[in-house]
Amino acid sequence: MTLRRGIFLSGVATLCAWTLVPIWLIALGAVGGRAAVDSWPKSFWPGSASFATLGSFLAIDGVWTATLTSLEVAVLCMIFSILLGAPAGYALARYSFRGATAYRLLILLTRAFPVGILALPLTVSFIRLGLYDTPVGVALIHAALALPFAVLVSASLFQGIPRELEEAAWVFGCSRPRAFLRVVVPLALPGIAATAIFAFVISWNEVFAASVLTVRHRTLTAYLLAVLSESPLHVQFAGGLMLIVPSVVFIFLVRKHLFSMWGIANR
Amino acid sequence: MRKTLAPYLLIAPSLLFLAVLFLVPLVQTIRLAFRAGQAWSLGNFARMANDLNFSDAVLNTFRIVLIVVPLQLLLAIGMSLMLRHIRRGRDLVLWIWSIPLGISDLAAGLVWLAILNDRGYLNSALFDLGLISAPHSYLTYETPAALLGAIVLAELWRATAIVLVVLVAGLQLVPKEYAEAASVFGASPWQIFRRVTLPLLRPSIQTALILRTVLAFEMFAIVLALGGRNMPVLVSEAYNWQYANQDYGVAAAYAVVVMLLSLAATLVYLRVLRTPPEQLA
Amino acid sequence: MAEIVIDGIRKAFGAVVALERVELRVADGEFLALLGPSGCGKTTLLRVIAGLESQSEGRVLIGGRDVSRLPPRARGLAMVFQNYAVFPHMTVRDNVAFGLRMAGAEAARTDRQVRRASELLHIEPYLDRYPSQLSGGQRQRVAVARALAVEPSVLLMDEPLSNLDALLRLEMRAELKSVLRAAGTTTIYVTHDQTEAMGLADRIAVLQDGRIQQLDRPATIYSHPATRFVGGFVGSPPMNFLELAAAGGAVRLGALTFPAPADGPIVLGLRGEDIEEVTAGAGFPLAVLVVEPMGSHTLVTGQVAGHRMRVVLPSERLPAPGEDIHLRPLPGRLRWMDAASGAAINPPNP
Amino acid sequence: MNRRDFCIRSATAAAGALLGQTALSPAARAADLVWLSTQLRPIEEASKVRQVILKGAPVQPVYVVDEPAPFTVRLEAELKTNHHTTSLIGALHGELQPLAPIGGLAPLDDLAARLKDRGIPDKLMALGRFGTAHQLYIPWMQATYFMAANRKALPYLPAGADINALTYDQLGHWAANIAAKTGRRMLGFPAGPKGLMHRFFEGFLYPSYTGGVVTPFRSPEAAAMWEKFAAMWKSVNPNSTNYNFMQEPLLTGDVWIGFDHVARLLDALTHMPDQFVTFPAPAGPKGRAYMPVIAGLAIPTGAPDPKGAAALIEYLTQPATQITTAREVGFFPVVNAKLPADLSPGLKLAVSAINATQSAHDALPSLLPLGLGAKGGEFDKVFLDTFQLIVLRGGKPAAVLDRQAAVLRKLMVEAAAPCWAPDAPSTGACPVL
Numbered sequence A: 001m002t003l004r005r006g007i008f009l010s011g012v013a014t015l016c017a018w019t020l021v022p023i024w025l026i027a028l029g030a031v032g033g034r035a036a037v038d039s040w041p042k043s044f045w046p047g048s049a050s051f052a053t054l055g056s057f058l059a060i061d062g063v064w065t066a067t068l069t070s071l072e073v074a075v076l077c078m079i080f081s082i083l084l085g086a087p088a089g090y091a092l093a094r095y096s097f098r099g100a101t102a103y104r105l106l107i108l109l110t111r112a113f114p115v116g117i118l119a120l121p122l123t124v125s126f127i128r129l130g131l132y133d134t135p136v137g138v139a140l141i142h143a144a145l146a147l148p149f150a151v152l153v154s155a156s157l158f159q160g161i162p163r164e165l166e167e168a169a170w171v172f173g174c175s176r177p178r179a180f181l182r183v184v185v186p187l188a189l190p191g192i193a194a195t196a197i198f199a200f201v202i203s204w205n206e207v208f209a210a211s212v213l214t215v216r217h218r219t220l221t222a223y224l225l226a227v228l229s230e231s232p233l234h235v236q237f238a239g240g241l242m243l244i245v246p247s248v249v250f251i252f253l254v255r256k257h258l259f260s261m262w263g264i265a266n267r
Numbered sequence B: 001m002r003k004t005l006a007p008y009l010l011i012a013p014s015l016l017f018l019a020v021l022f023l024v025p026l027v028q029t030i031r032l033a034f035r036a037g038q039a040w041s042l043g044n045f046a047r048m049a050n051d052l053n054f055s056d057a058v059l060n061t062f063r064i065v066l067i068v069v070p071l072q073l074l075l076a077i078g079m080s081l082m083l084r085h086i087r088r089g090r091d092l093v094l095w096i097w098s099i100p101l102g103i104s105d106l107a108a109g110l111v112w113l114a115i116l117n118d119r120g121y122l123n124s125a126l127f128d129l130g131l132i133s134a135p136h137s138y139l140t141y142e143t144p145a146a147l148l149g150a151i152v153l154a155e156l157w158r159a160t161a162i163v164l165v166v167l168v169a170g171l172q173l174v175p176k177e178y179a180e181a182a183s184v185f186g187a188s189p190w191q192i193f194r195r196v197t198l199p200l201l202r203p204s205i206q207t208a209l210i211l212r213t214v215l216a217f218e219m220f221a222i223v224l225a226l227g228g229r230n231m232p233v234l235v236s237e238a239y240n241w242q243y244a245n246q247d248y249g250v251a252a253a254y255a256v257v258v259m260l261l262s263l264a265a266t267l268v269y270l271r272v273l274r275t276p277p278e279q280l281a
Numbered sequence C: 001m002a003e004i005v006i007d008g009i010r011k012a013f014g015a016v017v018a019l020e021r022v023e024l025r026v027a028d029g030e031f032l033a034l035l036g037p038s039g040c041g042k043t044t045l046l047r048v049i050a051g052l053e054s055q056s057e058g059r060v061l062i063g064g065r066d067v068s069r070l071p072p073r074a075r076g077l078a079m080v081f082q083n084y085a086v087f088p089h090m091t092v093r094d095n096v097a098f099g100l101r102m103a104g105a106e107a108a109r110t111d112r113q114v115r116r117a118s119e120l121l122h123i124e125p126y127l128d129r130y131p132s133q134l135s136g137g138q139r140q141r142v143a144v145a146r147a148l149a150v151e152p153s154v155l156l157m158d159e160p161l162s163n164l165d166a167l168l169r170l171e172m173r174a175e176l177k178s179v180l181r182a183a184g185t186t187t188i189y190v191t192h193d194q195t196e197a198m199g200l201a202d203r204i205a206v207l208q209d210g211r212i213q214q215l216d217r218p219a220t221i222y223s224h225p226a227t228r229f230v231g232g233f234v235g236s237p238p239m240n241f242l243e244l245a246a247a248g249g250a251v252r253l254g255a256l257t258f259p260a261p262a263d264g265p266i267v268l269g270l271r272g273e274d275i276e277e278v279t280a281g282a283g284f285p286l287a288v289l290v291v292e293p294m295g296s297h298t299l300v301t302g303q304v305a306g307h308r309m310r311v312v313l314p315s316e317r318l319p320a321p322g323e324d325i326h327l328r329p330l331p332g333r334l335r336w337m338d339a340a341s342g343a344a345i346n347p348p349n350p
Numbered sequence D: 001m002n003r004r005d006f007c008i009r010s011a012t013a014a015a016g017a018l019l020g021q022t023a024l025s026p027a028a029r030a031a032d033l034v035w036l037s038t039q040l041r042p043i044e045e046a047s048k049v050r051q052v053i054l055k056g057a058p059v060q061p062v063y064v065v066d067e068p069a070p071f072t073v074r075l076e077a078e079l080k081t082n083h084h085t086t087s088l089i090g091a092l093h094g095e096l097q098p099l100a101p102i103g104g105l106a107p108l109d110d111l112a113a114r115l116k117d118r119g120i121p122d123k124l125m126a127l128g129r130f131g132t133a134h135q136l137y138i139p140w141m142q143a144t145y146f147m148a149a150n151r152k153a154l155p156y157l158p159a160g161a162d163i164n165a166l167t168y169d170q171l172g173h174w175a176a177n178i179a180a181k182t183g184r185r186m187l188g189f190p191a192g193p194k195g196l197m198h199r200f201f202e203g204f205l206y207p208s209y210t211g212g213v214v215t216p217f218r219s220p221e222a223a224a225m226w227e228k229f230a231a232m233w234k235s236v237n238p239n240s241t242n243y244n245f246m247q248e249p250l251l252t253g254d255v256w257i258g259f260d261h262v263a264r265l266l267d268a269l270t271h272m273p274d275q276f277v278t279f280p281a282p283a284g285p286k287g288r289a290y291m292p293v294i295a296g297l298a299i300p301t302g303a304p305d306p307k308g309a310a311a312l313i314e315y316l317t318q319p320a321t322q323i324t325t326a327r328e329v330g331f332f333p334v335v336n337a338k339l340p341a342d343l344s345p346g347l348k349l350a351v352s353a354i355n356a357t358q359s360a361h362d363a364l365p366s367l368l369p370l371g372l373g374a375k376g377g378e379f380d381k382v383f384l385d386t387f388q389l390i391v392l393r394g395g396k397p398a399a400v401l402d403r404q405a406a407v408l409r410k411l412m413v414e415a416a417a418p419c420w421a422p423d424a425p426s427t428g429a430c431p432v433l
Helices: A001-038 A052-059 A063-094 A100-112 A113-127 A133-162 A163-171 A174-204 A208-213 A220-230 A233-265 B004-035 B043-050 B054-085 B091-103 B103-117 B122-126 B144-173 B174-183 B189-200 B202-216 B223-228 B234-243 B249-274 C040-048 C091-101 C107-120 C136-149 C166-183 C192-199 C218-223 C228-233 D003-018 D043-053 D069-081 D093-099 D108-115 D121-127 D151-156 D168-181 D198-212 D218-232 D236-242 D247-252 D266-271 D308-314 D320-331 D345-359 D371-390 D397-415
Strands: C004-013 C016-024 C031-035 C057-062 C075-078 C154-158 C185-192 C201-206 C211-216 C242-244 C250-253 C254-257 C262-270 C275-276 C284-293 C297-304 C307-314 C324-329 C335-338 D034-037 D060-065 D084-091 D138-144 D145-150 D257-261 D276-279 D289-290 D293-298 D362-365
Touching: A001 A233, A001 B054, A001 B091, A001 B103, A001 B144, A052 A063, A052 A233, A063 A100, A063 A133, A063 A174, A063 A220, A063 A233, A063 B004, A100 A133, A100 C107, A113 A133, A113 A208, A113 B004, A113 B174, A113 B249, A163 A174, A163 C075, A163 D003, A163 D276, A174 A220, A174 A233, A174 B091, A174 B103, A208 A220, A208 B234, A208 C136, A220 A233, A220 B103, A233 B103, A233 D093, B004 B043, B004 B249, B043 B054, B054 B091, B054 B144, B054 B202, B054 B234, B091 B144, B091 C107, B103 B122, B103 B144, B122 B223, B144 B202, B144 B223, B174 B189, B189 B202, B202 B234, B202 B249, B202 D293, B223 B234, B234 B249, C004 C040, C016 C040, C016 C057, C016 C211, C031 C040, C031 C192, C040 C075, C040 C154, C040 C185, C057 D371, C075 C136, C091 C107, C091 C136, C107 C136, C136 C154, C136 C166, C136 D084, C166 C192, C185 C192, C192 C218, C201 C218, C211 C218, C228 C242, C228 C335, C242 C250, C242 C307, C242 D362, C250 C262, C250 C284, C275 C307, D034 D069, D043 D060, D043 D320, D069 D084, D069 D093, D069 D371, D084 D093, D084 D308, D093 D293, D108 D308, D121 D138, D121 D293, D145 D151, D145 D198, D145 D345, D151 D168, D151 D276, D198 D218, D198 D257, D198 D289, D198 D371, D218 D345, D218 D371, D218 D397, D247 D257, D247 D266, D247 D362, D266 D276, D266 D345, D276 D345, D289 D345, D293 D308, D345 D362, D371 D397
Parallel strands: C031 C185, C031 C201, C075 C154, C154 C185, D034 D060, D034 D084, D289 D362
Antiparallel strands: C004 C016, C004 C057, C201 C211, C242 C262, C250 C254, C262 C335, C275 C324, C284 C297, C284 C324, C297 C307, D084 D293, D138 D293, D145 D257, D145 D276
16 A cells, blocks of 8 residues: 555656656756756756856847737737637626527637637738737737637636626616626636636747747747747757746646636536 | 627627637638639649648658647546545645646747757766767657657647646546445446546547647647757648748648648547537536 | 515516416515425516516516516615525625615615614624635525615515525524514515425415416415315325215215215315324225324325325324225315316315 | 726737837837848847947947848838838848849949948949949848868868868768768758758859759759769768757867858857868869858838938948958958958958858859749758758659759749859749750
């Protein structure tokens, strides 16, 4: 029994290491600078740990701008997908209406397509509309990626809030919008926030559409793909670490909601 | 009257949005793929199919999807079952295991490049252990199997988390009583898993597989980071045609192929893994 | 003050008709129970009155005012929900004060009425807690207090006790009755539990398939069910029904002959306690199948003339299964029903 | 920051972006002079432009880089939509050329007159007129490709080989020698996704063996050349298809002999000047082909700030700026500017290789592809695909060349690009024989 427990626990530990060690290693590559990247064999501990590489990476022209663009795009994507998705989720959760099934199907259909690729033809119309190479343009296509998710998750969130709570508010003197604001919003807020952060992560990581739809106002991911591939390895590793750190933080922020979100988004 | 209109008003913005940013580009992609100049034509597809990388890209894409997706499913099922038995620190383990969820495929590619390049950490570890005397190459055109293995590793590392999260969420919806009932009636742990847990988890597995397969068809930054041009896949070719060759028609043809494959995979999963309505809890 | 008139309310969900032209008048200060099995339309009727559901036809009048087209907030009523619907993100105090605040009541009045309602329901110690820190019974009290705090002229209650365990339910029932009597609020109370309806209500409306089958005082509903359905739904054990054939104005059962109101097939309704045991040959025989000693009485299930029948005997009487016992109905307790329609034939005695 | 503030800010950001400006990213405020360049693109070079070369410029432009294909598309789009954001462009001769016939380049005759004293050779200035009466670009800087070798490789040089007059056969023997003696393949090419391998084929290998690029694409000489190159590839480090810049593997010692653009070798040379020797690319039967790289500065028609752009061109062609450019990024002056004697040893290595290349007795200049415009990417792809099919996948050269020739022919017709040197001049699209 204790042997089995030991095997079990070492399995868990191995899987944790499997996740964490690669991150540790790229962090080593990122802070070690050119000397560490060129060295052989490599040390698994930061010998001359300096954040100079990371610092000089941030000092490189364009990186900071791209980071800001990424933030801007991700925040816009977050806003678009929640503003558009939450009402639709509410409709799915609270009303039974003709076309609800068709709508759900459309939402599911978008999941079956690699939406990023749809950015290809958008280049032309975006140039015409003046959206090409703007953060809004990229945020729009990212919102299209995040929207189905936002709709389904918010629908399940609203479903999880008993209809009776809203009805009680109506009975006790609230109009529909007021009941929504006083009762539904406060209860759904943590989940909606988690959904928003997830939309943020989707946008932060998306590279294909962002690369295709921008030239100068690259998001960090697209910038790294296009420009850093012409750079030495240690700079690339610094870029990789830069991409990973926010993800780790975001997942930490939404960890409580991750599972309830996906749990119901299943159906 | 107002009451019946309300839901439509609520879904209208998202519907409009999806129409403009999903349906229109979808139609445009298909149109772009089938046009040459002003006429309808299969020229782009002929060009795509005649390209030297096309068959490789198709094969590589399928190889990656067919290896990665089942492995991920197995790994994620194993991890989600392990989670059930962790007594202390379950939340911490869960968080660690779901970190890759937020990591982009480009970043994952760079992570594994740091490990697998000639002077990388894998070779260093092997050297420290005395297993090799000089760096070994894994990512060259001469070592396609190792390169494929590297991509599979990186994908396993990055994208198993999403399967895990979907499955764990699904497991939470399966009441423990079912498994308890099965064990009372004498089922072994394996039998419980095989006969009770797995069937009840079917909707979650379906979701996870659809999600993962579609995303696996879409993957390209990881391949680009690790293999450069050594291992073309469908989307990296679409990217090349769009970006380096500036031929939107051929890029669109690739996009159509990827979409058809994704759609086909989704339909297969929906059909094969459907839960008969009479079995719904 | 607030009489409620339900005037020809009809409600259909697509092709499914939930309420079939219901007519109902609830007097000011009256406590009316809507009783029926699940799916009979009682909750739908309550929700139509509250304005949470729109009627397909008909009108709802409260205090002489037609509220049919008004949203719930404008109808001047309060409601207790089945799952209480106590807002989880507000303290008990905020919950109880919710209606008053929505109505824009001044602070002093809000305080006063919140205090009164919480005293009435003994929840003052919990006023600053959140609902998740309360037990089911306490939450239920909060829900009632929230409804009473607005001092409504009309109170609607939707199975408010169904989520409580048996003991708590009994306790809350008595408390509700005294609180509501004191408040003098016109109350409509939806329940599927006939003992709750019997114990609480001034009058009971029994619903089946979207129609009111009988509307009367509890005792009358019990003793003179208007239909075979009402007899079978109200009372524990339910009324026994024997399908018999009448000829020449009489029906024979064992050694007994009863005068029948009509000839041909007819249903005899008989409550299990409206019976006395007699010697063999003086009544009809009941072949005992199951004996359940209940403490206060003994419940005997047996077979008579091909029909299952449940009777109540004194607690010291414990017949053995397989034994025949002999029974005779108490005088004046026979109820006759039409075999085809199930409607009572002899008009109830006033 | 409270929520309302945040909402207002995001809304402003959205509105600003909708108007075609970016609220948060300072890269393209309307008032700024945008300088779009296809050269000095890698992140470190671009930083040097911004931080060193432009220090002391009369106008501080926004320096933006773009790859050649999107660069062309972008400028054509700006011209078509008459919505101009770019005031100054810096690109290779071949990348500027497609813009000339469509009126995309503003005449710079006055400016050219003002710059007379810079001493830009007439031959170079003439290139900037594209055969018209007007000066359409001002030469900016020049460069080429050459080879660098680690001194450790020198002992393995085949007997009788002069490193400054190497032939491809000798290079092959050299690499094979090293492979045989050390067991490691130490010759390297920049054949990675961002490498400039296609320039090796277009400007070095093909003309050296066939005397042309397009016309003799599928000639027997070409087939023989590929056969030899495939044989040589057996001694090439297999990581070559991942190398984008040869300075990296040269520095780490993964590769001893490498070919690349001067700007992509310079890092290795300046870091370890004592470790490396530099020499011209090898010669083939038709001569020692090399690709001179001329980059020019031009002002697009309708530029928002032509005055500022002209001032910048004047600044960038000053001898001092040209020397700084050479020091920092390894592109050499087009003006009469004596490189100072205190040049760093690394730069000296580069200069000597370039001089040796240009002054070789068998030198055969081979221009960058001309007149392909947006098809430039596909032109490069023809050569890379051919390389992949024959060298990496072992295809029969004759068959592969037949197939690829068809692709190339179609492309040349579509682009209607006439031949460029060393191919014989053509009327109409350059033929593939």
